[in-house]
Amino acid sequence: MVKAAFRSLPIALVLLLAGCSSAYYGAMEKMGIAKRDILAERVEKTREAQTEAKQQFADALQRFLAVTKNDGGDLQKKYDELNREFQRSESRAKEVRERIAAVEDVAEALFREWQQELSQYTSASLKADSQRQLDATRRRYDGLLAVMRRAANRMDPVIATFRDQVLYLKHNLNARALAQLDSTNRTLEADITRLIADMEASIKDADSFIKELKSKP
Incomplete structure (x- = not known):
């Protein structure tokens, strides 16, 4: 029941509590x-958030392509649609x-505690084994973090491009502006394709890391 409640904590509360990390982790351990x-x-x-972000960026791209390739319709409505997708992304x-x-x-916090507790061992063999496990887990985690960060960094150029297009259309509600946006389609598609590929790699690596972490005592 305690773990079920923990799983339901919203991100805002988790981040607020994590602001006092030591006290928070101590309370959780109790x-x-x-x-x-x-x-x-x-x-x-994080894996779930990346899955949702991947879908959102894919949806936003389709909306962007649909709007810029359609010459008819209300330009204000087109702007509103693109702006909503940008805000969601x-x-x-x-x-x-x-x-x-x-x-x-x-x-x-975990690795710091683990390292500190190595000094408490009286058995040299157990200490050495624990050190090996710590080093292996740390290396595995560092690899996962690098993949997560790479995927996250891929979002920057996509967000920047979306922001530029939305701002441009906001102040130039005419067919010429729409045609100007259409010229960036290929670049945007390429950026989002790379983003989705990195997101999928990160999601897969996160799955593997979770399984490994939960399988260890």
């Missing part, structure tokens, strides 16, 4: 939730970055 559990949960939430991108930051916070 409730039977270890840092390893929190790390697995946050990686899972920007919101998804922000959530992904917040989720990654939350993962980094608990991971650093």
Whole structure:
């Protein structure tokens, strides 16, 4: 029941609590939730946020293409449609970055604690084995974080392009402006294709990391 409640915490509350990380993690451990559990949960939430962002960017691209290739209709309505897609995409991108930051916070706390506790061993063989596990887990985590960050960074040029197009159309509601937006379609498609590929790689790696983390004692 405790873990079910933990899973339902919204991102805003998680980030607020994480602002006082030591106290928060200490409180969670008293409730039977270890840092390893929190790390697995946050990686899972990041994976979900990336899945949603991937779908949003794909949907936004289709909307953008549909609007710029259609010469008829109300230009104000077209602007409103594109602006809504931009706002949704920007919101998804922000959530992904917040989720990654939350993962980094608990991971650093976990590895710091693990390293400190090595000095408490009296058995040299157990200490060495724990050190090997720590090093392996850290390397695996560093690889996952790099993939997550690469995917997140791919969002920047897409968001920038969307913002430019929305702003341009906002102040130039005419057919000529629409034609100008159409000229960026190929670049935008290429950027989003690369973004989706990186998102999928990150999602896959997150799945693997979660399974590995949960399989270890």
